[in-house]
Amino acid sequence: xxxxxxxxxSAHSHSVxxxxxxxxxxxxxxxxxxxxxxxxWLIMFTTTAxxxxxxxxxxxxxxxxxxxxxxxxxxxxxxxxxxxxxxxxVAGLAMLASASAPRILIVAASLLALPELPFGVMLGxxxxxxxAPRE
Numbered sequence: 001x002x003x004x005x006x007x008x009x010s011a012h013s014h015s016v017x018x019x020x021x022x023x024x025x026x027x028x029x030x031x032x033x034x035x036x037x038x039x040x041w042l043i044m045f046t047t048t049a050x051x052x053x054x055x056x057x058x059x060x061x062x063x064x065x066x067x068x069x070x071x072x073x074x075x076x077x078x079x080x081x082x083x084x085x086x087x088x089x090v091a092g093l094a095m096l097a098s099a100s101a102p103r104i105l106i107v108a109a110s111l112l113a114l115p116e117l118p119f120g121v122m123l124g125x126x127x128x129x130x131x132a133p134r135e
Contacts, residue, residue: 024130025095028109031123032088035116039081042074049074084112084120106131 042049053070057063091109094101110127113120 020130021095021101024127025092025101027123028088028092028095028127030092031113031119032085032090032092034119035081035085035088039078039085042078042081046074080112080115084109084116087112103131 050067050070054063054067057066060066087105087109091101091106094105106127110124113124
């Protein structure tokens with residue numbers, strides 16, 4: 001199975017051109033802007049999310065520790081979304097600027113995008129296969 005994948009990959013290694021890298025850069029910029037919008041949305045609705053989660057804790061023996069955990073998780077999600085947005089935009093701009101963009105930046109943006117279903121998975125996996133070294 002691995003040999004089939006290598007044969008397919010080597011047969012199609014020339015199919016992605018510099019214009020494909022430019023298009024991928026544009027898609028990363030769009031993804032980053034959308035992640036910024038999600039980050040802003042999460043920040044704007046922090047009070048609503050807290051009230052909704054708090055209303056579920058009326059019958060829990062220790063609601064304060066769960067509310068603290070909720071705030072920690074919610075903060076991590078906001079920070080994750082913000083970092084993913086900034087890295088996506090920077091990686092997209094780097095891809096638009098040159099075909100030899102810093103690989104570590106693109107890999108970091110791809111890895112941070114992977115938990116976002118479905119577009120982050122599609123974009124992250126495609127980018128990883130696009131920048132993979134060719135034999």
